[in-house]
Amino acid sequence: MNLDRLFRPKNVVVYGGKWSDFVVEQCLKLGFSGNLWRVHPSREGCFRELSELPDIPDSAFLGINREQTLSVLRDLSHQGLGGAVVFASGFGEMEDGLSLRDELEQIPSDLPFIGPNCYGFINFFDQVALWPDQVVGQVIERGVAIISQSGTISITLMAQRRSLPVGYVISVGNQQRLAAEDLIRYCAQDDRVSVIGLYMEGIKDISNFIDAVEEARQLKKPIALIKAGRSEKGKQVALTHTGAMTGSEELHDALFERLGIARCEDLSTLVETLKLLHCCGPLQSNRVSMMSASGGDVALIADNINGHDLVLEPPSDVVKAKLSPLVGERVLIDNPLDFQTATWFDPPRLRKMFKTMLGAGYSLTSLMLDPPDEIESDTESFDSVIELFLEVAEGFASQAGLLSSLPESLSRRIREKALKAEVVPLQGLPEAIRSMNHASLIGKNWKQGLQTKLLISDDFSSSKKMLTEFQAKSMFRDAGLPVPYGKLISAEEAPMAAESMNYPLVLKASSPELFHKTD
Structure with missing residues (x-):
């Protein structure tokens, strides 16, 4: 696709009224150079219907109710539309929308759309925003892709x-047609994207x-x-928000670790991790x-x-010998x-010290430093x-970072200077440390080159059920x-089976009613 x-x-x-006004305004604000058409039945300066458009649209924003969305999307599909943003909600995250969700599924499968129940997307690279709200950012040549539910x-x-x-902000909503995994693939193939950030409530496939x-x-x-749903309340909110089943957090943790994905603790850590990966890539150690x-x-x-899995190893003896006369x-x-x-107040020695540590x-x-406020203080030193x-x-x-203990200590002026020098500005000590840890674990995973394969046995039903230990093994x-050799036998067969197996061995109870050894 x-x-x-x-x-x-x-x-x-662009279809719709007030919400869709934002889409037009933000496209113009970003400097979109293509054709921008409005369709509305009564507004001045708008086309009344699809047939009046001068050409086939590539992309459509549907800021209309869910019933109208289905009708318009069918018509656009027949006209050769390239893709759409489905803004309306009520297609599956609510019980009365299940039938409408099924109707939406009948839209030809070769028509990509994001949503329903989503905000749309912003492409800062190509200066286009199908986004019904304010857009904050600037046109860039290389940057991060954000994909969010x-x-x-x-x-x-x-x-x-x-x-x-x-570079990209993409809201996927209910993920009925295009899911996060489709957009990961698309963004990864874009040479302008440096790193991908996700906010997820559930994985579709x-x-x-x-x-x-x-x-x-x-x-x-x-x-x-960030994967939502660590708490029971979080799982309930995700279900009502986008209809997502969040699933077992232990399984998600194991999956992300195996795949070399950084599962961040909070939004601050996510931003700092993305920033570090953008500037430095996965750390080599x-x-x-x-x-x-x-x-x-x-x-x-x-x-x-x-x-954390970080090591503050002391400098080597050679490095110490170079540093001693400087400090x-x-x-x-x-x-x-x-x-x-x-x-600090001796620039020639400070320069040599920086060179020694960076090498x-x-x-x-x-x-690490925390400059005072630029308006209220003298920040010359x-x-x-x-x-x-x-x-x-x-x-x-070598990779370098400028770190502040408090997030607000690094002003925008300082941050932009650091980025221009290809030095990552890290804001907030706890989240900076966590970002370093995440980046080093990704680097470790990439070096190992682990392959991940989903194992699905034909011997068991795809419906959810608890497996016994013997079935799982x-x-x-x-x-x-590799798993330990074992046999499933009745209690009466145990003595004879023990004679035929090599010692030492253990005897375990196996029953669908016994979920854990403590039972």
Whole structure:
């Protein structure tokens, strides 16, 4: 299914009233250069019906009610439409919409559409927004793709004040035709996309999802996501929101880990992880270094990194020998490095120290500081240190980060300077540490080259039911996985079976009523 006409259209048609006004305004705001047509039965300056359009539309925004949506989408399909945004809700997330959902499913399968119950999409690369709300962002040449089952979460991620360069924002809603996995594949194939971020409430087709993620990995496009539904209340909300069945969180965790996907703890961590992956890609190891002119900062770094798969390995003896005359004999050379204020105010020594740390072989070297407010304070000394670090880092092939303990400490001016120097600006110490951990785990997964295959046995019904331990191990054995040898026998057969098997052995009860060994 070709999605280019949907997401990179030359001709756009917009149906509807007030909500659709935003679509037109935002397309014009972004500088959309194609044809933009309105269809409305009574408004001035609009076409009255489809037959009046001067050409076949590539993409359509349907900001009309669900009954009208079905009729218009059928007509557009017959005319050769390239794709559509179905804005209306009530197609399956509510009981009275089940029949309408079935009717929507009858739309020819070669017509791609996102939704229903979705906000649409924004393409900052090609300056088009089929989006019924304000668009916050700018035209870019390379950036992150955001795919979300929530329109509001999409807006939050788009409007973040963390300088995450966003190229696509795609709201998928109920995922009736195009699901997240289809859009992962599409975005991964776009050379302008650096990394893919997801907000998910459920996976529509697990096998297709695995294949799409594997294709993204082959194309060197890392993925970070938030999967809703860790709590029972979260699962209930997801069901009423988009009709999504969230499923077992333990299984999702295992799946994402196997696939090399970063499952982020919150939106702040998701943004910082996407930003880090955009700037640096997956980290080549879990060995990171950090430095600050504050002992308090260094203590916070050590505490926050505890429990993660990151290693603050001390500098080598060779590196220590280079650092010692730069930071002074009273400074304990370690990682994180507290280089103290004497070096802070000595630019030549500071430059040499930055060069030494950036060349020490860590997968990411970060300078931590929290500049004061630019309006209320004199930031000259901070600016000088930051500019020096960015200047040195720009000349190194190694990855560098500029880190603040509080998210608001790095102003937009500083963030943009850092990005221009290809240094990742990381905002907020806890989420920055988590982002480093996620990026290193993705790097570890990619190096292992693990293949993921969905194992489905023909011996068992596809309906949901609990398997006994013996049944589960039989499935694993049939799939070629190593499992301990065993037999399923009656109690009377146990003594004879034991004689025929090698010792040592164990006896386990097996029954559909026994779900766990504690039963």
